[in-house]
């Protein structure tokens with residue numbers, strides 16, 4: 001049966017079926033979401049180990065997604081002192097390590113025990129290896145709770161925000177770094193679904209990252225879903241993951257950079273960065289984060 005869009009309510013969304021699940025496509029708000037029988041026993045696909053290795057960041061101090069993140073919260077840190085940060089799905093521990101290097105207080109929660117051995121020095125004792133839903137005491141309060149490429153793995157992601165919100169400092173913010181459906185690779189996948197379905201299906205599967213991802217968001221879909229769950233977007237921006245972090249192959253890196261160049265022309269990117277707050281009054285930390293942009 002054709003599903004209704006969980007963001008905008010559009011009835012009869014298209015589905016693209018695979019042996020292990022299906023990708024649903026909303027033609028209205030452009031949300032894409034998956035329905036699968038089994039997403040795997042951990043969040044970490046083995047083909048993403050390069051991405052999870054902190055060494056893939058190169059020099060983490062100048063890794064562009066990190067520098068943009070800390071720039072965004074610079075005014076908060078200036079007013080409040082070192083930031084308290086909780087990283088959900090902390091992976092190889094690269095972001096927690098960078099927080100510590102910058103003098104902030106950071107902790108992580110990671111569902112995949114196999115990533116213990118990958119943690120940089122000083123990080124292991126700050127990471128709880130558990131599903132976040134199973135952690136009774138998350139500590140805090142935190143200035144910021146981050147999801148670096150983990151939010152789109154979780155079917156219950158929006159309900160989880162509600163559960164985590166009490167661990168935010170009054171005025172604290174969530175940061176979600178997630179896939180963006182409004183970009184060249186996705187447009188190409190959808191076009192090929194019509195022109196050459198076998199190729200289109202393959203491209204869409206790779207672009208979406210089935211079965212590991214539960215969501216691929218457009219900005220509008222993200223805003224609608226957050227609003228439905230009692231949150232709102234404070235700011236959104238779009239950028240890319242440096243190609244060198246995704247592949248060791250020069251030819252593949254060239255193809256990735258070509259897609260990035262087209263995205264730049266279109267004013268978009270494969271990755272969306274969302275700062276999110278509970279709906280309601282504009283709180284102090286989020287006000288500073290806004291005026292810092």
Ligand SMILES: [Zn+2]
Pocket residue numbers: 005006007008009010026027028029030031221
């Ligand atoms: Zn929709």
